[in-house]
Amino acid sequence: MSAAVESARAAVNGRVNGHRPASGAAPAVPWEDQFLPTPLRLDDKIRTQKIESRLQALVLCGGVLRRVGDVFEAELERGLREQPSSLQMENTYVPELPDGTEEGVFLALDLGGTNFRVLLLELRAGQLVRQHVKQYHINNALRLGTGDELFNFLADCVQDFVHELGMEDQEFSLGFTFSFPMKQHSISSGELITWTKSFKCSGLEGVDVAALLERCLRARRLRITVRVLLNDTTGTLVAGAHIDPNVGIGVILGTGSNGCYMERASRVQHWEAAHERVQDVCVDVEWGAFGDNGCLDFFRTEFDKEVDANSLLATSFTFEKYIGGKYLGSLLSAALGALARDQLFPAEPEPDQLQTAHLSLFEEENCAGEVAQTLRVLREVCPGAALTAHDALVAQHVAHLISNRAAQLVSVCIATLLRRMRRPHVAVAVDGSVYKHHPRIAGLMDKYITLLAPDHSFSLLGAEDGSGKGSALTAAIAARIAARDAA
Numbered sequence: 001m002s003a004a005v006e007s008a009r010a011a012v013n014g015r016v017n018g019h020r021p022a023s024g025a026a027p028a029v030p031w032e033d034q035f036l037p038t039p040l041r042l043d044d045k046i047r048t049q050k051i052e053s054r055l056q057a058l059v060l061c062g063g064v065l066r067r068v069g070d071v072f073e074a075e076l077e078r079g080l081r082e083q084p085s086s087l088q089m090e091n092t093y094v095p096e097l098p099d100g101t102e103e104g105v106f107l108a109l110d111l112g113g114t115n116f117r118v119l120l121l122e123l124r125a126g127q128l129v130r131q132h133v134k135q136y137h138i139n140n141a142l143r144l145g146t147g148d149e150l151f152n153f154l155a156d157c158v159q160d161f162v163h164e165l166g167m168e169d170q171e172f173s174l175g176f177t178f179s180f181p182m183k184q185h186s187i188s189s190g191e192l193i194t195w196t197k198s199f200k201c202s203g204l205e206g207v208d209v210a211a212l213l214e215r216c217l218r219a220r221r222l223r224i225t226v227r228v229l230l231n232d233t234t235g236t237l238v239a240g241a242h243i244d245p246n247v248g249i250g251v252i253l254g255t256g257s258n259g260c261y262m263e264r265a266s267r268v269q270h271w272e273a274a275h276e277r278v279q280d281v282c283v284d285v286e287w288g289a290f291g292d293n294g295c296l297d298f299f300r301t302e303f304d305k306e307v308d309a310n311s312l313l314a315t316s317f318t319f320e321k322y323i324g325g326k327y328l329g330s331l332l333s334a335a336l337g338a339l340a341r342d343q344l345f346p347a348e349p350e351p352d353q354l355q356t357a358h359l360s361l362f363e364e365e366n367c368a369g370e371v372a373q374t375l376r377v378l379r380e381v382c383p384g385a386a387l388t389a390h391d392a393l394v395a396q397h398v399a400h401l402i403s404n405r406a407a408q409l410v411s412v413c414i415a416t417l418l419r420r421m422r423r424p425h426v427a428v429a430v431d432g433s434v435y436k437h438h439p440r441i442a443g444l445m446d447k448y449i450t451l452l453a454p455d456h457s458f459s460l461l462g463a464e465d466g467s468g469k470g471s472a473l474t475a476a477i478a479a480r481i482a483a484r485d486a487a
């Protein structure tokens with residue numbers, strides 16, 4: 001191992017997963033400084049300094065994060081009151097969580113990424129006893145075509161799925177996980193506000209997607225009723241609460257990012273149904289759009305502007321572009337490109353080549369004090385450039401700064417929700433590819449939430465398949481409530 005790699009290893013190993021070692025007489029670190037990322041250590045001190053100063057804007061200190069938290073809270077309050085805000089604060093009409101009595105056979109649809117999933121799930125006394133899943137790829141043409149084509153395709157997939165199971169004539173209740181911002185009118189209806197991530201179909205904004213889906217299913221003579229229309233964060237919260245009743249917040253940290261939480265019903269302005277008996281209701285924050293009104297411009301960097309300008313949906317979903325897996329690789333590329341233009345890195349990466357999986361890989365190698373895989377990737381994305389182990393350390397450092405900032409920003413949102421909920425303990429159900437596959441994110445979040453909400457007890461709970469199981473559980477909850485209301 002080279003001296004450069006050795007010294008880099010020493011630099012990161014002090015804080016694997018964001019935690020300082022418990023042993024040893026480390027001096028108390030001031031609160032502010034605990035947010036600082038691990039410094040870059042190269043033999044060439046001048047280059048190190050120049051790189052650190054070129055990337056300084058990606059480093060958020062505790063004071064800036066506090067300010068982000070204050071803005072988040074103010075936007076959240078305005079959103080709940082239906083005043084202008086970049087936070088949608090959508091009433092999901094999900095008023096209760098699983099209690100172990102959920103029963104029945106349900107279909108669940110999961111639309112949000114490039115794969116569309118259709119599931120059949122059977123619940124007995126709250127437990128999942130049977131599950132069939134089939135995945136269908138949604139190609140670019142469908143994701144960027146017309147809304148009608150997309151929904152007819154979805155209905156074709158459902159038909160194919162029930163046909164394969166020999167259940168075409170059966171009646172089903174369906175939970176539709178639609179992971180995009182919606183204006184919900186009830187637990188089973190809602191209009192698309194805007195597309196995000198890699199979707200941009202025409203003619204669907206303002207359309208009730210549950211009603212459209214049902215029409216397409218009926219046209220195929222399928223006897224399927226959409227009982228619940230939900231977001232993936234709601235599904236995650238419900239699936240998490242099924243494991244741990246302390247779950248009160250659901251978070252997705254994947255291609256996109258978002259959170260939801262149980263809010264007091266009386267604090268929610270938007271209701272299109274009687275709610276006298278509702279105590280708490282799940283609110284979908286839609287924090288991906290946080291900052292779309294300019295309220296976060298105080299820490300926006302040139303790299304963020306570049307990523308936004310090159311994105312499919314420019315000038316929207318500002319916050320998601322700081323933390324979502326769809327964008328972290330592009331941020332890495334933008335920052336390395338800037339270093340290259342200043343002769344601090346051998347070459348600009350070829351456009352669209354660095355992905356979030358590479359960022360995770362760089363971080364993983366950084367933790368292990370290795371550079372071999374980082375160098376291999378850099379040689380692929382910067383063909384012909386003369387790259388050294390030091391350059392690999394620089395790329396790992398950029399990956400670390402971007403990851404650290406993402407972890408801090410998502411932690412600010414969670415810490416604010418914890419303070420607002422004021423419960424003795426809140427478990428936060430988290431799902432998504434970045435959370436699952438990034439080697440440091442979970443540890444960093446744990447550390448930063450603790451720093452930002454020191455008096456609030458919480459735990460992070462990895463939740464699986466909120467969009468499938470959570471969707472079926474929510475459909476069962478809706479059936480339970482409907483039966484109770486009818487009695």
Ligand code: BGC
Pocket residue numbers: 112178179180181196197231232233252254255256257258259286288320
């Ligand atoms: C969508 C959210 C969703 C999140 C995670 C965002 O782009 O707007 O509704 O929850 O992605 O999938």
